[in-house]
Amino acid sequence: MRRIVLWTAGAAAFAAAALSAVIAWPVGSAPGPIGLQGNAQRGAYLARASGCIVCHSNFDEGGAPLAGGAPLQTDFGTFYPPNLTTEPDHGIGDWTAESFAKAVRQGVAPDGDPYYPSFPYPFYAEFSDQQMADLWAAFQTVAPVAESAPDHDVGFPFDQRWGLKLWRAAFFYDPKTDPVPGRSEAWNRGRELVRGAAHCGACHTPRNLAGGRDLGAVFAGNPALPGEGKAPSIRPGALAEGGWTVSSLSYALKSGLTPSGDAFGGSMAEVVREGTRFLSDADRDAMATYLLEGEDGGRERLAQRGPVAASATGQPE
Structure with a gap:
Protein backbone atom coordinates (compact mmCIF):
# COMPACT_ATOMS: atom_id res chain seq x y z
CA MET A 1 0.00 0.00 0.00
CA ARG A 2 2.82 2.36 0.93
CA ARG A 3 4.46 1.60 -2.40
CA ILE A 4 1.26 2.52 -4.27
CA VAL A 5 0.96 5.78 -2.34
CA LEU A 6 4.57 6.66 -3.08
CA TRP A 7 4.15 5.76 -6.76
CA THR A 8 0.97 7.85 -7.03
CA ALA A 9 2.62 10.81 -5.34
CA GLY A 10 5.63 10.51 -7.61
CA ALA A 11 3.46 10.34 -10.71
CA ALA A 12 1.49 13.39 -9.58
CA ALA A 13 4.70 15.31 -8.91
CA PHE A 14 6.04 14.37 -12.33
CA ALA A 15 2.80 15.43 -14.02
CA ALA A 16 2.83 18.74 -12.16
CA ALA A 17 6.43 19.35 -13.16
CA ALA A 18 5.69 18.48 -16.79
CA LEU A 19 2.69 20.81 -16.81
CA SER A 20 4.76 23.61 -15.30
CA ALA A 21 7.42 23.06 -17.94
CA VAL A 22 4.86 23.29 -20.77
CA ILE A 23 3.32 26.44 -19.31
CA ALA A 24 6.76 28.05 -18.98
CA TRP A 25 7.91 26.82 -22.39
CA PRO A 26 8.33 29.88 -24.66
CA VAL A 27 7.00 29.64 -28.18
CA GLY A 28 8.27 31.35 -31.29
CA SER A 29 11.60 33.03 -31.78
CA ALA A 30 12.74 36.61 -31.54
CA PRO A 31 12.23 38.25 -34.94
CA GLY A 32 15.04 40.15 -36.54
CA PRO A 33 14.65 43.89 -37.06
CA ILE A 34 12.22 44.90 -39.77
CA GLY A 35 14.32 47.78 -41.05
CA LEU A 36 13.16 47.82 -44.65
CA GLN A 37 11.09 50.65 -46.04
CA GLY A 38 7.52 49.47 -46.44
CA ASN A 39 5.19 50.30 -49.29
CA ALA A 40 1.63 50.82 -48.03
CA GLN A 41 0.08 50.15 -51.43
CA ARG A 42 1.81 46.79 -51.77
CA GLY A 43 0.92 46.02 -48.17
CA ALA A 44 -2.75 46.82 -48.73
CA TYR A 45 -2.76 44.48 -51.72
CA LEU A 46 -1.21 41.69 -49.64
CA ALA A 47 -3.69 42.34 -46.83
CA ARG A 48 -6.56 41.88 -49.30
CA ALA A 49 -5.00 38.68 -50.64
CA SER A 50 -4.49 37.41 -47.09
CA GLY A 51 -8.08 37.88 -45.99
CA CYS A 52 -7.28 40.42 -43.27
CA ILE A 53 -10.25 42.62 -44.11
CA VAL A 54 -12.84 39.86 -44.42
CA CYS A 55 -11.88 38.25 -41.09
CA HIS A 56 -11.19 41.33 -38.99
CA SER A 57 -14.17 43.45 -40.10
CA ASN A 58 -17.73 42.91 -38.91
CA PHE A 59 -19.45 44.70 -41.78
CA ASP A 60 -22.74 42.88 -41.23
CA GLU A 61 -23.05 44.67 -37.89
CA GLY A 62 -21.87 48.01 -39.24
CA GLY A 63 -18.34 47.62 -37.94
CA ALA A 64 -15.43 49.67 -39.21
CA PRO A 65 -12.75 48.02 -41.37
CA LEU A 66 -10.29 45.96 -39.30
CA ALA A 67 -11.96 46.98 -36.02
CA GLY A 68 -12.74 43.39 -35.06
CA GLY A 69 -14.37 40.56 -36.93
CA ALA A 70 -17.64 38.69 -36.87
CA PRO A 71 -17.84 35.67 -34.54
CA LEU A 72 -16.33 32.44 -35.84
CA GLN A 73 -18.30 29.54 -34.40
CA THR A 74 -16.40 26.26 -34.10
CA ASP A 75 -16.61 23.00 -32.17
CA PHE A 76 -14.07 24.45 -29.73
CA GLY A 77 -15.97 27.67 -29.02
CA THR A 78 -16.60 31.03 -30.63
CA PHE A 79 -13.65 33.15 -31.68
CA TYR A 80 -13.69 36.89 -32.33
CA PRO A 81 -10.92 38.26 -34.61
CA PRO A 82 -9.36 41.23 -32.79
CA ASN A 83 -9.14 44.92 -33.55
CA LEU A 84 -6.21 45.61 -35.91
CA THR A 85 -6.58 49.37 -36.14
CA THR A 86 -3.95 51.84 -34.95
CA GLU A 87 -5.78 52.45 -31.66
CA PRO A 88 -3.14 51.79 -28.94
CA ASP A 89 -5.39 50.41 -26.18
CA HIS A 90 -7.84 48.35 -28.20
CA GLY A 91 -5.89 47.69 -31.39
CA ILE A 92 -2.24 47.37 -32.41
CA GLY A 93 -1.27 51.04 -32.15
CA ASP A 94 1.41 50.36 -29.54
CA TRP A 95 3.00 47.44 -31.39
CA THR A 96 6.32 47.52 -33.19
CA ALA A 97 7.00 46.25 -36.69
CA GLU A 98 8.88 43.35 -35.11
CA SER A 99 6.03 42.32 -32.80
CA PHE A 100 3.67 42.57 -35.76
CA ALA A 101 5.95 40.31 -37.82
CA LYS A 102 6.12 37.76 -35.00
CA ALA A 103 2.34 37.74 -34.67
CA VAL A 104 1.74 37.29 -38.40
CA ARG A 105 4.47 34.79 -39.21
CA GLN A 106 4.67 32.87 -35.93
CA GLY A 107 1.25 33.26 -34.35
CA VAL A 108 2.65 34.68 -31.12
CA ALA A 109 1.30 37.81 -29.42
CA PRO A 110 3.58 40.56 -28.11
CA ASP A 111 3.10 39.23 -24.56
CA GLY A 112 4.34 35.80 -25.67
CA ASP A 113 0.98 34.02 -25.67
CA PRO A 114 0.26 31.80 -28.67
CA TYR A 115 -2.72 32.69 -30.84
CA TYR A 116 -5.51 30.24 -31.46
CA PRO A 117 -5.28 28.58 -34.88
CA SER A 118 -8.54 30.28 -35.89
CA PHE A 119 -5.93 32.85 -36.98
CA PRO A 120 -4.35 31.17 -40.04
CA TYR A 121 -0.80 32.26 -39.20
CA PRO A 122 0.82 29.02 -40.46
CA PHE A 123 -0.02 30.12 -44.01
CA TYR A 124 1.89 33.37 -43.52
CA ALA A 125 5.03 31.79 -42.08
CA GLU A 126 7.09 32.35 -45.25
CA PHE A 127 6.24 36.03 -45.75
CA SER A 128 9.48 37.89 -46.40
CA ASP A 129 10.78 40.80 -44.35
CA GLN A 130 9.84 43.08 -47.25
CA GLN A 131 6.29 41.77 -47.25
CA MET A 132 6.09 42.32 -43.50
CA ALA A 133 7.40 45.87 -43.90
CA ASP A 134 4.78 46.50 -46.59
CA LEU A 135 1.98 45.09 -44.46
CA TRP A 136 3.10 47.13 -41.48
CA ALA A 137 3.14 50.29 -43.57
CA ALA A 138 -0.38 49.56 -44.77
CA PHE A 139 -1.72 48.93 -41.27
CA GLN A 140 -0.28 52.25 -40.11
CA THR A 141 -2.77 53.98 -42.40
CA VAL A 142 -5.85 52.39 -40.75
CA ALA A 143 -7.95 54.81 -38.73
CA PRO A 144 -8.06 53.99 -35.01
CA VAL A 145 -11.22 52.53 -33.51
CA ALA A 146 -11.44 52.67 -29.71
CA GLU A 147 -13.37 49.46 -29.25
CA SER A 148 -12.11 46.00 -28.43
CA ALA A 149 -13.45 42.88 -30.06
CA PRO A 150 -15.28 40.57 -27.62
CA ASP A 151 -13.23 38.00 -25.75
CA HIS A 152 -13.20 34.51 -27.21
CA ASP A 153 -16.00 32.36 -25.82
CA VAL A 154 -14.05 29.16 -25.31
CA GLY A 155 -14.70 26.68 -22.50
CA PHE A 156 -12.35 24.42 -20.58
CA PRO A 157 -9.93 22.93 -21.52
CA PHE A 158 -9.62 24.97 -24.73
CA ASP A 159 -9.38 28.20 -22.77
CA GLN A 160 -5.97 27.08 -21.46
CA ARG A 161 -3.61 28.76 -23.89
CA TRP A 162 -0.63 26.73 -22.75
CA GLY A 163 -2.27 23.80 -24.51
CA LEU A 164 -1.77 25.62 -27.80
CA LYS A 165 1.95 25.06 -27.40
CA LEU A 166 1.36 21.34 -27.76
CA TRP A 167 -1.00 21.95 -30.67
CA ARG A 168 1.64 24.01 -32.45
CA ALA A 169 4.24 21.30 -31.96
CA ALA A 170 1.92 18.80 -33.64
CA PHE A 171 0.22 20.86 -36.35
CA PHE A 172 2.22 24.00 -37.24
CA TYR A 173 3.28 23.13 -40.79
CA ASP A 174 5.24 25.32 -43.18
CA PRO A 175 3.03 26.39 -46.09
CA LYS A 176 5.44 25.31 -48.87
CA THR A 177 5.13 28.41 -50.99
CA ASP A 178 8.66 28.44 -52.38
CA PRO A 179 9.08 28.32 -56.19
CA VAL A 180 9.48 24.94 -57.85
CA PRO A 181 12.16 24.80 -60.58
CA GLY A 182 10.84 23.87 -63.97
CA ARG A 183 7.31 25.13 -63.40
CA SER A 184 5.91 28.23 -65.07
Whole structure:
Protein backbone atom coordinates (compact mmCIF):
# COMPACT_ATOMS: atom_id res chain seq x y z
CA MET A 1 0.00 0.00 0.00
CA ARG A 2 2.82 2.36 0.93
CA ARG A 3 4.46 1.60 -2.40
CA ILE A 4 1.26 2.52 -4.27
CA VAL A 5 0.96 5.78 -2.34
CA LEU A 6 4.57 6.66 -3.08
CA TRP A 7 4.15 5.76 -6.76
CA THR A 8 0.97 7.85 -7.03
CA ALA A 9 2.62 10.81 -5.34
CA GLY A 10 5.63 10.51 -7.61
CA ALA A 11 3.46 10.34 -10.71
CA ALA A 12 1.49 13.39 -9.58
CA ALA A 13 4.70 15.31 -8.91
CA PHE A 14 6.04 14.37 -12.33
CA ALA A 15 2.80 15.43 -14.02
CA ALA A 16 2.83 18.74 -12.16
CA ALA A 17 6.43 19.35 -13.16
CA ALA A 18 5.69 18.48 -16.79
CA LEU A 19 2.69 20.81 -16.81
CA SER A 20 4.76 23.61 -15.30
CA ALA A 21 7.42 23.06 -17.94
CA VAL A 22 4.86 23.29 -20.77
CA ILE A 23 3.32 26.44 -19.31
CA ALA A 24 6.76 28.05 -18.98
CA TRP A 25 7.91 26.82 -22.39
CA PRO A 26 8.33 29.88 -24.66
CA VAL A 27 7.00 29.64 -28.18
CA GLY A 28 8.27 31.35 -31.29
CA SER A 29 11.60 33.03 -31.78
CA ALA A 30 12.74 36.61 -31.54
CA PRO A 31 12.23 38.25 -34.94
CA GLY A 32 15.04 40.15 -36.54
CA PRO A 33 14.65 43.89 -37.06
CA ILE A 34 12.22 44.90 -39.77
CA GLY A 35 14.32 47.78 -41.05
CA LEU A 36 13.16 47.82 -44.65
CA GLN A 37 11.09 50.65 -46.04
CA GLY A 38 7.52 49.47 -46.44
CA ASN A 39 5.19 50.30 -49.29
CA ALA A 40 1.63 50.82 -48.03
CA GLN A 41 0.08 50.15 -51.43
CA ARG A 42 1.81 46.79 -51.77
CA GLY A 43 0.92 46.02 -48.17
CA ALA A 44 -2.75 46.82 -48.73
CA TYR A 45 -2.76 44.48 -51.72
CA LEU A 46 -1.21 41.69 -49.64
CA ALA A 47 -3.69 42.34 -46.83
CA ARG A 48 -6.56 41.88 -49.30
CA ALA A 49 -5.00 38.68 -50.64
CA SER A 50 -4.49 37.41 -47.09
CA GLY A 51 -8.08 37.88 -45.99
CA CYS A 52 -7.28 40.42 -43.27
CA ILE A 53 -10.25 42.62 -44.11
CA VAL A 54 -12.84 39.86 -44.42
CA CYS A 55 -11.88 38.25 -41.09
CA HIS A 56 -11.19 41.33 -38.99
CA SER A 57 -14.17 43.45 -40.10
CA ASN A 58 -17.73 42.91 -38.91
CA PHE A 59 -19.45 44.70 -41.78
CA ASP A 60 -22.74 42.88 -41.23
CA GLU A 61 -23.05 44.67 -37.89
CA GLY A 62 -21.87 48.01 -39.24
CA GLY A 63 -18.34 47.62 -37.94
CA ALA A 64 -15.43 49.67 -39.21
CA PRO A 65 -12.75 48.02 -41.37
CA LEU A 66 -10.29 45.96 -39.30
CA ALA A 67 -11.96 46.98 -36.02
CA GLY A 68 -12.74 43.39 -35.06
CA GLY A 69 -14.37 40.56 -36.93
CA ALA A 70 -17.64 38.69 -36.87
CA PRO A 71 -17.84 35.67 -34.54
CA LEU A 72 -16.33 32.44 -35.84
CA GLN A 73 -18.30 29.54 -34.40
CA THR A 74 -16.40 26.26 -34.10
CA ASP A 75 -16.61 23.00 -32.17
CA PHE A 76 -14.07 24.45 -29.73
CA GLY A 77 -15.97 27.67 -29.02
CA THR A 78 -16.60 31.03 -30.63
CA PHE A 79 -13.65 33.15 -31.68
CA TYR A 80 -13.69 36.89 -32.33
CA PRO A 81 -10.92 38.26 -34.61
CA PRO A 82 -9.36 41.23 -32.79
CA ASN A 83 -9.14 44.92 -33.55
CA LEU A 84 -6.21 45.61 -35.91
CA THR A 85 -6.58 49.37 -36.14
CA THR A 86 -3.95 51.84 -34.95
CA GLU A 87 -5.78 52.45 -31.66
CA PRO A 88 -3.14 51.79 -28.94
CA ASP A 89 -5.39 50.41 -26.18
CA HIS A 90 -7.84 48.35 -28.20
CA GLY A 91 -5.89 47.69 -31.39
CA ILE A 92 -2.24 47.37 -32.41
CA GLY A 93 -1.27 51.04 -32.15
CA ASP A 94 1.41 50.36 -29.54
CA TRP A 95 3.00 47.44 -31.39
CA THR A 96 6.32 47.52 -33.19
CA ALA A 97 7.00 46.25 -36.69
CA GLU A 98 8.88 43.35 -35.11
CA SER A 99 6.03 42.32 -32.80
CA PHE A 100 3.67 42.57 -35.76
CA ALA A 101 5.95 40.31 -37.82
CA LYS A 102 6.12 37.76 -35.00
CA ALA A 103 2.34 37.74 -34.67
CA VAL A 104 1.74 37.29 -38.40
CA ARG A 105 4.47 34.79 -39.21
CA GLN A 106 4.67 32.87 -35.93
CA GLY A 107 1.25 33.26 -34.35
CA VAL A 108 2.65 34.68 -31.12
CA ALA A 109 1.30 37.81 -29.42
CA PRO A 110 3.58 40.56 -28.11
CA ASP A 111 3.10 39.23 -24.56
CA GLY A 112 4.34 35.80 -25.67
CA ASP A 113 0.98 34.02 -25.67
CA PRO A 114 0.26 31.80 -28.67
CA TYR A 115 -2.72 32.69 -30.84
CA TYR A 116 -5.51 30.24 -31.46
CA PRO A 117 -5.28 28.58 -34.88
CA SER A 118 -8.54 30.28 -35.89
CA PHE A 119 -5.93 32.85 -36.98
CA PRO A 120 -4.35 31.17 -40.04
CA TYR A 121 -0.80 32.26 -39.20
CA PRO A 122 0.82 29.02 -40.46
CA PHE A 123 -0.02 30.12 -44.01
CA TYR A 124 1.89 33.37 -43.52
CA ALA A 125 5.03 31.79 -42.08
CA GLU A 126 7.09 32.35 -45.25
CA PHE A 127 6.24 36.03 -45.75
CA SER A 128 9.48 37.89 -46.40
CA ASP A 129 10.78 40.80 -44.35
CA GLN A 130 9.84 43.08 -47.25
CA GLN A 131 6.29 41.77 -47.25
CA MET A 132 6.09 42.32 -43.50
CA ALA A 133 7.40 45.87 -43.90
CA ASP A 134 4.78 46.50 -46.59
CA LEU A 135 1.98 45.09 -44.46
CA TRP A 136 3.10 47.13 -41.48
CA ALA A 137 3.14 50.29 -43.57
CA ALA A 138 -0.38 49.56 -44.77
CA PHE A 139 -1.72 48.93 -41.27
CA GLN A 140 -0.28 52.25 -40.11
CA THR A 141 -2.77 53.98 -42.40
CA VAL A 142 -5.85 52.39 -40.75
CA ALA A 143 -7.95 54.81 -38.73
CA PRO A 144 -8.06 53.99 -35.01
CA VAL A 145 -11.22 52.53 -33.51
CA ALA A 146 -11.44 52.67 -29.71
CA GLU A 147 -13.37 49.46 -29.25
CA SER A 148 -12.11 46.00 -28.43
CA ALA A 149 -13.45 42.88 -30.06
CA PRO A 150 -15.28 40.57 -27.62
CA ASP A 151 -13.23 38.00 -25.75
CA HIS A 152 -13.20 34.51 -27.21
CA ASP A 153 -16.00 32.36 -25.82
CA VAL A 154 -14.05 29.16 -25.31
CA GLY A 155 -14.70 26.68 -22.50
CA PHE A 156 -12.35 24.42 -20.58
CA PRO A 157 -9.93 22.93 -21.52
CA PHE A 158 -9.62 24.97 -24.73
CA ASP A 159 -9.38 28.20 -22.77
CA GLN A 160 -5.97 27.08 -21.46
CA ARG A 161 -3.61 28.76 -23.89
CA TRP A 162 -0.63 26.73 -22.75
CA GLY A 163 -2.27 23.80 -24.51
CA LEU A 164 -1.77 25.62 -27.80
CA LYS A 165 1.95 25.06 -27.40
CA LEU A 166 1.36 21.34 -27.76
CA TRP A 167 -1.00 21.95 -30.67
CA ARG A 168 1.64 24.01 -32.45
CA ALA A 169 4.24 21.30 -31.96
CA ALA A 170 1.92 18.80 -33.64
CA PHE A 171 0.22 20.86 -36.35
CA PHE A 172 2.22 24.00 -37.24
CA TYR A 173 3.28 23.13 -40.79
CA ASP A 174 5.24 25.32 -43.18
CA PRO A 175 3.03 26.39 -46.09
CA LYS A 176 5.44 25.31 -48.87
CA THR A 177 5.13 28.41 -50.99
CA ASP A 178 8.66 28.44 -52.38
CA PRO A 179 9.08 28.32 -56.19
CA VAL A 180 9.48 24.94 -57.85
CA PRO A 181 12.16 24.80 -60.58
CA GLY A 182 10.84 23.87 -63.97
CA ARG A 183 7.31 25.13 -63.40
CA SER A 184 5.91 28.23 -65.07
CA GLU A 185 6.05 31.67 -63.53
CA ALA A 186 2.25 31.73 -63.34
CA TRP A 187 2.10 28.31 -61.63
CA ASN A 188 4.70 29.34 -59.06
CA ARG A 189 2.92 32.63 -58.36
CA GLY A 190 -0.32 30.73 -57.96
CA ARG A 191 1.35 28.31 -55.57
CA GLU A 192 2.63 31.22 -53.49
CA LEU A 193 -0.84 32.74 -53.23
CA VAL A 194 -2.93 29.58 -52.84
CA ARG A 195 -0.68 27.95 -50.25
CA GLY A 196 0.31 31.19 -48.57
CA ALA A 197 -1.51 34.50 -48.46
CA ALA A 198 -4.89 33.33 -49.75
CA HIS A 199 -4.71 30.30 -47.37
CA CYS A 200 -7.16 28.27 -49.46
CA GLY A 201 -6.22 25.15 -47.51
CA ALA A 202 -7.60 26.63 -44.30
CA CYS A 203 -11.13 25.96 -45.51
CA HIS A 204 -10.72 23.45 -48.34
CA THR A 205 -8.74 20.86 -46.34
CA PRO A 206 -10.41 18.56 -43.79
CA ARG A 207 -9.34 18.70 -40.18
CA ASN A 208 -8.89 16.12 -37.47
CA LEU A 209 -10.54 16.10 -34.05
CA ALA A 210 -7.84 18.42 -32.71
CA GLY A 211 -8.42 20.97 -35.46
CA GLY A 212 -5.22 20.16 -37.34
CA ARG A 213 -5.27 20.00 -41.12
CA ASP A 214 -5.11 16.55 -42.72
CA LEU A 215 -2.01 16.83 -44.88
CA GLY A 216 -2.96 13.65 -46.69
CA ALA A 217 -6.06 15.38 -48.04
CA VAL A 218 -4.88 18.90 -48.89
CA PHE A 219 -7.56 20.76 -50.89
CA ALA A 220 -9.85 17.69 -50.81
CA GLY A 221 -12.71 19.67 -49.28
CA ASN A 222 -14.04 20.14 -45.77
CA PRO A 223 -17.56 19.05 -44.78
CA ALA A 224 -17.40 20.75 -41.38
CA LEU A 225 -16.53 24.43 -41.64
CA PRO A 226 -17.29 26.84 -38.78
CA GLY A 227 -20.93 27.84 -38.78
CA GLU A 228 -21.97 24.47 -40.27
CA GLY A 229 -20.66 25.39 -43.72
CA LYS A 230 -18.95 23.16 -46.26
CA ALA A 231 -16.05 23.67 -48.65
CA PRO A 232 -15.76 21.54 -51.80
CA SER A 233 -12.67 19.86 -53.13
CA ILE A 234 -10.49 22.15 -55.20
CA ARG A 235 -8.16 19.42 -56.38
CA PRO A 236 -7.50 19.24 -60.13
CA GLY A 237 -9.71 16.19 -60.65
CA ALA A 238 -12.68 17.69 -58.86
CA LEU A 239 -12.28 21.03 -60.65
CA ALA A 240 -12.01 19.32 -64.04
CA GLU A 241 -15.10 17.25 -63.30
CA GLY A 242 -16.95 20.44 -62.42
CA GLY A 243 -16.10 21.96 -65.77
CA TRP A 244 -13.74 24.61 -64.42
CA THR A 245 -11.09 26.16 -66.63
CA VAL A 246 -8.39 28.68 -65.84
CA SER A 247 -10.55 31.37 -67.37
CA SER A 248 -13.77 30.48 -65.53
CA LEU A 249 -12.05 29.96 -62.18
CA SER A 250 -10.17 33.23 -62.48
CA TYR A 251 -13.43 35.01 -63.37
CA ALA A 252 -15.18 33.38 -60.39
CA LEU A 253 -12.49 34.73 -58.07
CA LYS A 254 -13.29 38.17 -59.48
CA SER A 255 -17.07 38.02 -59.74
CA GLY A 256 -18.22 35.22 -57.45
CA LEU A 257 -20.04 33.57 -60.39
CA THR A 258 -19.56 29.92 -61.32
CA PRO A 259 -19.56 28.44 -64.86
CA SER A 260 -23.18 27.33 -64.34
CA GLY A 261 -24.26 30.89 -63.60
CA ASP A 262 -24.67 30.23 -59.88
CA ALA A 263 -23.02 32.47 -57.29
CA PHE A 264 -20.73 31.63 -54.42
CA GLY A 265 -22.42 31.75 -51.04
CA GLY A 266 -21.36 31.83 -47.41
CA SER A 267 -17.75 32.52 -46.53
CA MET A 268 -16.55 32.12 -50.12
CA ALA A 269 -18.75 35.00 -51.20
CA GLU A 270 -17.07 37.13 -48.52
CA VAL A 271 -13.62 36.00 -49.66
CA VAL A 272 -14.38 37.24 -53.16
CA ARG A 273 -16.14 40.43 -52.03
CA GLU A 274 -13.40 41.56 -49.65
CA GLY A 275 -10.39 39.79 -51.08
CA THR A 276 -9.82 38.13 -54.43
CA ARG A 277 -11.80 40.60 -56.54
CA PHE A 278 -9.16 43.20 -55.64
CA LEU A 279 -6.34 41.06 -57.03
CA SER A 280 -4.89 41.59 -60.47
CA ASP A 281 -6.11 39.50 -63.38
CA ALA A 282 -2.64 37.98 -63.58
CA ASP A 283 -2.73 36.84 -59.95
CA ARG A 284 -6.21 35.37 -60.25
CA ASP A 285 -5.10 33.56 -63.42
CA ALA A 286 -2.06 32.29 -61.53
CA MET A 287 -4.18 30.91 -58.70
CA ALA A 288 -6.45 29.17 -61.18
CA THR A 289 -3.46 27.78 -63.07
CA TYR A 290 -1.95 26.29 -59.93
CA LEU A 291 -5.22 24.78 -58.70
CA LEU A 292 -6.09 23.19 -62.04
CA GLU A 293 -2.62 21.79 -62.65
CA GLY A 294 -1.90 20.78 -59.07
CA GLU A 295 1.44 20.03 -57.51
CA ASP A 296 2.24 17.25 -59.97
CA GLY A 297 0.78 18.52 -63.22
CA GLY A 298 -2.36 16.45 -62.65
CA ARG A 299 -4.43 18.34 -65.17
CA GLU A 300 -2.35 17.10 -68.09
CA ARG A 301 -2.45 13.48 -66.89
CA LEU A 302 -6.20 13.63 -66.33
CA ALA A 303 -6.71 14.96 -69.85
CA GLN A 304 -4.71 12.03 -71.23
CA ARG A 305 -6.64 9.48 -69.16
CA GLY A 306 -10.05 10.83 -70.12
CA PRO A 307 -13.16 12.09 -68.31
CA VAL A 308 -13.84 8.83 -66.42
CA ALA A 309 -10.45 9.02 -64.72
CA ALA A 310 -10.97 12.71 -64.04
CA SER A 311 -14.15 12.05 -62.12
CA ALA A 312 -12.86 8.98 -60.31
CA THR A 313 -9.71 10.39 -58.79
CA GLY A 314 -9.22 12.79 -55.96
CA GLN A 315 -5.80 13.74 -57.30
CA PRO A 316 -3.78 13.12 -54.13
CA GLU A 317 -1.06 15.65 -53.67
